[in-house]
Amino acid sequence: MTFKKKNLLSKALIYIVLLVIAGIWTIPTLGLLVSSFRPADDVTSTGWWTVFRDPAQAHLTMDNYRIVLGTAGNNPRLKKTISRGEENIDLGTAVLNSLTVTIPATLIPILIAAFAAYGFAWIRFPGRKFFFIGVVALLVVPLQIALIPILKDYITLHLNGTFLGIWLAHTGFGLPLAVYLLYTYVSALPRDILESAFIDGASHFTIFMRLVLPLSLPAIAAFAIFQFLWVWNDLLVALVFLGANPAVEVLTQRLLGMLGTFGTDWHLLTAGAFISMIIPLTVFFSLQRYFVRGLLAGSVKG
Amino acid sequence: MSGTKKKEQNSVLQQLITDVGRLLVSLFVPLITFVVLWRVFLFLRDSHASHGIIATVAIIWGVGGVLALFFAANFVIERLPNQWRERLTPYVFVGPAIAVLTWYLFLPTLRSFYISLFDASGKHFVGLSNYVFAFTSHAMLESFRNNLFWLIIGSGLSVGFGLLIAVLTDRTDPKFEAFIKGLIFMPMAISMVGASVIWKFIYSYRPAGAEQIGVLNAIVTALGGKPQPWLLLRPWNNLFLIAILIWLQTGFAMVIISAAIKGIPSELPEAGRIDGANETQIFFRITIPYIRGTLVTVSTTIVIFTLKIFDIVQAMTGGNFGTQVIANEQYVQMFRAFNFGRGAAIAIVLLVLVIPVMWYNLRQFSGQTEAFR
Structure with a gap:
């Protein structure tokens, strides 16, 4: 065998190995997607892969999505067949709750951390180094440590099961990373830009609002995507601080509940899981570059 | 005056x-x-x-x-x-x-x-007896064993697969590389609860003779084997849960390692080839030493992640059938047993386990960014 031929063969082998691995990685999600469009009877009687064997007999339908989103009641055909439990799944509300939790829980820590990052980087004050090291040191604290004490506070303050409570919790748990990331970025901004603004008599507040915040957008975007996905996909914090109030339950909690109640109703579970994945997957496909940057940066979250 | x-x-x-x-x-x-x-x-x-x-x-x-x-x-x-x-x-x-x-x-x-020094009611001082519970109770010992599984197998294979895919994709056409990486990386965007639904479906079990709707049992029966209730098989069920973590985290390891590999100056492997090194030697003598720092960061990050693993176990088995882990046992103590003393003690144990790894990780990190000046 010549050198070139051998080279070609090993190249082909690499492509094949990679395609096989990528296939294994994709099949689970594919099975979920296909099953979510199949009628209940089909899902429980045959494997989802049979759809590809005989596409004409597939009977794909949106009914599962109508049921889990709580819009089946508007459909006379479905209204007759769905059970009382199915009527109450209502993931539509859970999507709204997830958004209500996630948007402020992403923006509030960014705001607080950006102020703090500027303060640590550009204002001289006694204890600056001490406080900054304290903030970064808190990166090592796993959030599990805070669950019981904060839950006690929330019960006293009636914050348990409120949006405000979970925003603040996510803010607290996300802040060390946010301050750390934004500090490294803000402290590296060119000194002359800020100095000339000082000479012109601008206050710290003005410089922060007009100069530093806009200049830090790349770092803010990276953290924002990381925090958004983290909060959207979080289960533990939601269970602990929202668990007491079913009206504000987020998607992950609902999905966990469905796994308990509808453990074998795969047509509903798959549709529900896919609904919970749509927004993060959209973020993933549209902002992949920032997403990667955010993940790289966020890899040390405690 | x-x-x-x-x-x-x-x-x-x-x-x-x-x-x-x-x-x-x-x-x-x-x-x-x-x-x-x-x-x-x-x-x-x-x-x-x-x-x-x-x-x-x-x-x-x-x-x-x-x-x-x-x-x-x-x-x-x-x-x-x-x-x-x-x-x-x-x-x-x-x-x-x-x-x-x-x-x-x-x-x-x-x-x-x-x-953590008080009992379930929070009124009576009990000294360190919650820590005695945390280190001797059956559930916690099982959790320690399982977390060790998660740590070694989960982190090890995530980093291993990530490294393998990063090295292999580096030798392919850029468009093909982006396509493969996108597919491997996609699960990172999915919540662990969502991933649990996906994988519970893969593991779903019907008695022998019935048509299998779970991929794994369908493959096993097609090969002539007997269908298995995967999530009930002790202690192997832990591996089936860990597979979910590997599925989720390999993309993360791959992306970071891949970025490090792309940072290797192309003269280095070329010089090696001229000196007569084969590809295996180049991999172990040049690539690995060059990206060592990145490998450490990725590994410690995934180790911390696996130490705190909660969602997958909660959603897949609830910690039953011999699959309990530390973070889920804490949740059980808090919300099933309503024993805040024990829950807090477990949290402290978790903190003590995480600190050395995190400290190591941060020191690596600070070397790159100099934030600890």
């Missing part, structure tokens, strides 16, 4: 009065801010308006409220005398972050330790 002193005193007094006056005026703005925010909070808490309206108001109130508080604080500061303004400005910037962190992370560490 005494006259000038008196004059000085007088002007100081005057200064003080104007200062206090200015302070009172400037306090008016934050007061209004506060009252408005409080009214909206009450509206949010008690209102029965439609869900969409409440959600919108809540988002505006939450984000706008924080912004308004910063503006109000700045308003006060700007009206203070020079000296005070300079002294207080830093704290307008860093104060809120320090306050939130003190409440949510610093104090809880101390308070968790304190709570």
Whole structure:
């Protein structure tokens, strides 16, 4: 065998190995997607892969999505067949709750951390180094440590099961990373830009609002995507601080509940899981570059 | 002499009065801010308006409220005398972050330790007996064993697969590389609960003879084997849960390792080839040493992640059938047994386990960014 031929063969082998691995990685999600469009009877009687064997007999339908989103009641055909439990799944509300939790829980820590990052980087004050090291040191604290004490506070303050409570919790748990990331970025901004603004008599507040915040957008975007996905996909914090109030339950909690109640109703579970994945997957496909940057940066979250 | 002193005193007094006056005026703005925010909070808490309206108001109130508080604080500061303004400005910037962190992370560490010394009712001091529970109870010993599985197999294979795919894709056409990487990386965007639904379906089990709807049992029966209830098979069921973690985390390891591999100057492997090294030697002698730092960061990150693993176990088995892990046992103690003392003790154990790894990781990190100067 010549050198070139051998080279070609090993190249082909690499492509094949990679395609096989990528296939294994994709099949689970594919099975979920296909099953979510199949009628209940089909899902429980045959494997989802049979759809590809005989596409004409597939009977794909949106009914599962109508049921889990709580819009089946508007459909006379479905209204007759769905059970009382199915009527109450209502993931539509859970999507709204997830958004209500996630948007402020992403923006509030960014705001607080950006102020703090500027303060640590550009204002001289006694204890600056001490406080900054304290903030970064808190990166090592796993959030599990805070669950019981904060839950006690929330019960006293009636914050348990409120949006405000979970925003603040996510803010607290996300802040060390946010301050750390934004500090490294803000402290590296060119000194002359800020100095000339000082000479012109601008206050710290003005410089922060007009100069530093806009200049830090790349770092803010990276953290924002990381925090958004983290909060959207979080289960533990939601269970602990929202668990007491079913009206504000987020998607992950609902999905966990469905796994308990509808453990074998795969047509509903798959549709529900896919609904919970749509927004993060959209973020993933549209902002992949920032997403990667955010993940790289966020890899040390405690 | 005494006259000038008196004059000085007088002007100081005057200064003080104007200062206090200015302070009172400037306090008016934050007061209004506060009252408005409080009214909206009450509206949010008690209102029965439609869900969409409440959600919108809540988002505006939450984000706008924080912004308004910063503006109000700045308003006060700007009206203070020079000296005070300079002294207080830093704290307008860093104060809120320090306050939130003190409440949510610093104090809880101390308070968790304190709570861990008390019994379930929180009234009777029990010394270290919750820690005796944390290190000797059946559930915790099982959790330690399982977390070790997660740590070694889960982290090891995630990094291993990530490295393999990163190295292989590096030798393919850029478009093909991006396509493969996108597919491997996609699960990173999926929640662990969502992933649990996906994999529970893969593991689903029907008795022998019935048509299998889970991929794994379908493959096993097609090969002539007997279908298995995968999630009930001790201790192997842990591996089936760990597979989910590997599926989720390999993409992360791959992306970071791949970035490091692309940073290797192309002269290095070329020089190796000229000197007669084969591809295996280049991999172990050049690639691995060059990306060692990255491998350590990725590994420690995934190790910390696996130490705190919760969602997958909670959603897949609830910690039953021999699959308990530390973080889920803490949840069980908190919300099933309502034993905050034990829950807090387990949290402290988790902290003690995480600190050395995290410290190591941060030192690696700080070497790159010099934030610890």
